[in-house]
Amino acid sequence: MTDQVIGRQSAHALINFFDDQHPPLGDFMRDVEEGLSATPRSIPPVYFYDQEGSALFDQITELPEYYVTRTELDLLGKISSELSLRAGAGAVVIEPGSGSSVKIRTLLDALGDASGYVGLDISRDHLIAACEDLARDYPDVAIGAVCANFTAGLKLDHLPLPDGRRLIFFPGSTIGNFEPADARAVLAGFRSGMRKGDAVLIGADRVKDEQILVDAYDDAAGVTAAFNLNLLERIRSELGATLNVEDFTHKSIWNTELQRIEMHLVAQRRTEIELNGKVHVFEVGETLHTENSHKFTPTSFQLLAESAGYTVVKHWSDQAELFSLYWLEPNWEA
Ligand SMILES: C[S@@+](CC[C@H](N)C(=O)[O-])C[C@H]1O[C@@H](n2cnc3c(N)ncnc32)[C@H](O)[C@@H]1O
Structure with missing residues (x-):
């Protein structure tokens, strides 16, 4: 079930829509009870x-030791013209786990003429505030917010999205937070919201010292x-x-x-x-x-992407090989 508030006269006046898919909240207690009772214990x-x-987390991204964010942002800036060419005019960017929607600014600047952006996060209030900030700064992009759990696949068909190519943006090596089988399921779940011509731009941290x-x-x-x-x-x-x-x-x-x-x-x-x-x-x-x-090597990441039904169309890395970005497209024959 989803609640949709569409239009600029909504309670969230700056964004085009807010779609609440009500990710289950009662699970925190159950997961902590199970995690504390398990051997080894985990949450x-x-x-x-x-x-x-x-x-x-926002403070972590600015720490000197945390090379991940600045390296990925630099890389996004460096490859901006290629990204713009690949995405084409009027792309609609969808960001699962959008958090503060900071990196998306670099991507929207790189694309130049994106027609839409959808931030999707489980943390409702933070999501709305971040999307409203973005809408203030990018008045020409139709911005929507979806409160959902991205591990349940992407449910996008009912959203009032512009027509352009959909680009799923999954930065920050969030994919690395999942066990390999779950990472495969998350990537395969993204495919459920994709059509022919759509792509995934994903950041993956590298094995290093x-x-x-x-x-x-x-x-x-x-x-x-x-x-x-x-x-x-x-x-x-x-x-x-x-x-x-x-x-x-x-x-x-x-x-x-x-x-x-x-x-x-x-x-x-x-x-x-x-x-x-x-x-x-x-x-x-x-x-x-x-x-x-x-953490991934280009080879281990390619194996993961292929096992989830994608082709790695392009791979970029910084000079020190700290971090990689990949352009994936669904392998429709898989
Ligand atoms: C590490 S932050 C990444 C933020 C941003 N994409 C970036 O790279 O700067 C992870 C975000 O993902 C969200 N998140 C984590 N697991 C999620 C899930 N299963 N479904 C939806 N959002 C999730 C968190 O609420 C958080 O805002």
Whole structure:
């Protein structure tokens, strides 16, 4: 079921439409209960992004250690004329997991004549505010917002979109947050909203020197630590858990075998999280695994894309080979 508010006289006066697909909210409790009861313990990263988490993530993107955002933005700027040629006139950009809709500005500037933009995010208030800001700055682009979970596929057919080629923009290496089978399912789900001629522009972080990776997820200023620990604050304040946030510290680890950075919350002393009448005991050093960020080589990314039914039409990287952007098109014969 979807709620649509279409037109500039809507409550969100600056955007063309707001489509609320009501991503289920009640799952936070269930996922945390399951995650605390599992061995090893883990919680899905989607719960990082409340108002505070989204604001902390924005700060992370500006940290000196976090090369991801600035490298991807530089790269987008460098390849702008090629992107504009590939997208063609009047493209409609759809961004799953749009967050603060910052990078899209570089892409819209590169394209020059996009006719529409749809920000899609699970974090409703942050999404609307970001799309309204964008609408203020890009009055010639028809801007819409969709509150949805992009892992459920993209439901776009009912939206009042301009006719141009659809370009699904999935930057920030968000794809790396998923286990390989889930990443494949997410990419395959994007295809459900695509028609012949549409494309995906996706950013994927590269395998590189271990220290660069570990530092990018454990900055000296402690912002990533605050981002990770905010999850415990949410569990305490929103789910009514009893816990001591100070008993945990943030840690980032490079897992060579699985080619990923892992973020953990590590118990510094024997401690407990009590949730819904159940007590979960953490011994010293026990961890709660909160995020994976898989890294790719051009070959491993190509294998992933092909397994999800796409052809890699073009691949770009910065000179230091820190980060890559890929232009994918559905392989309609697959
Ligand atoms: C890391 S931010 C990326 C923001 C932006 N695309 C960029 O690269 O700067 C991830 C965003 O994805 C959203 N998100 C995470 N999982 C999601 C899901 N399953 N469905 C919809 N949005 C999701 C979060 O709310 C957050 O705003």
